[in-house]
Amino acid sequence: QSALTQPASVSGSPGQSVTISCTGTSSDVGDYNLVSWYQKYSGKAPKVIIYEVTERPSGVSNRFSGSKSGNTASLTISGLQPEDEADYYCCSYASSVTLVFGGGTKVTVL
Amino acid sequence: EVELVESGGGLVQPGGSLRLSCVASGFNFRKYDMHWVRQVTGKGLEWVSGIGTAGDTKYPGSVKDRFTISRENAKNSVYLQLNSLRVGDTAVYYCARGLREFNFYTMGVWGQGTTVTVSS
Numbered sequence: 001q002s003a004l005t006q007p008a009s010v011s012g013s014p015g016q017s018v019t020i021s022c023t024g025t026s027s028d029v030g031d032y033n034l035v036s037w038y039q040k041y042s043g044k045a046p047k048v049i050i051y052e053v054t055e056r057p058s059g060v061s062n063r064f065s066g067s068k069s070g071n072t073a074s075l076t077i078s079g080l081q082p083e084d085e086a087d088y089y090c091c092s093y094a095s096s097v098t099l100v101f102g103g104g105t106k107v108t109v110l
Numbered sequence: 111e112v113e114l115v116e117s118g119g120g121l122v123q124p125g126g127s128l129r130l131s132c133v134a135s136g137f138n139f140r141k142y143d144m145h146w147v148r149q150v151t152g153k154g155l156e157w158v159s160g161i162g163t164a165g166d167t168k169y170p171g172s173v174k175d176r177f178t179i180s181r182e183n184a185k186n187s188v189y190l191q192l193n194s195l196r197v198g199d200t201a202v203y204y205c206a207r208g209l210r211e212f213n214f215y216t217m218g219v220w221g222q223g224t225t226v227t228v229s230s
Contacts, residue, residue, distance in 0.1 A: 003154065034215045045220035046155065051209055057218065089155050093215050098168040104154040
């Protein structure tokens, strides 16, 4: 089972919006609404920011939103802030391996 | 306070074994699915095992037959037995809990990780 495909990096200026894509197949992202997104700072544990494609855990900023179309899920960060600079990982249920992560995307705030 | 604390990492030779432990506190452990996720330095996250509340286990092909996850509800603990270790298994290993009770597919609480180094 290959990892889900994410862009290596995205960047934006403070206040702008950025979108990170996560492309899988009909055996994972496309067939199940079980995509989650994790924010990870270097040397720190990951933190879930989106689950089940669009849901936000309590305490997570509403500047983070998720969506899905076909085999591609997306995470949008609106009103980009300096503290959003981190690595972001998508993760999906996959019928063959249960759970599979994307390769990760580094978000840079210019 | 909800907390997961991993231990058991260290230096081991290729072909060797190691047992990681994760002690949970602050929640009803027996009602939560648990996972182990690893990150090789400079690389992405990789899910390596999960165990349900009923003790059912899941693994990806990359570690199946080498890694074994187990849980001991009486000790609020989950374990990962690592066998036939390879240099490529060198990573930080994180313990994680389901976001909600009986929720397997989202990892909602994470430990700080324990480092496994496989080298001769």
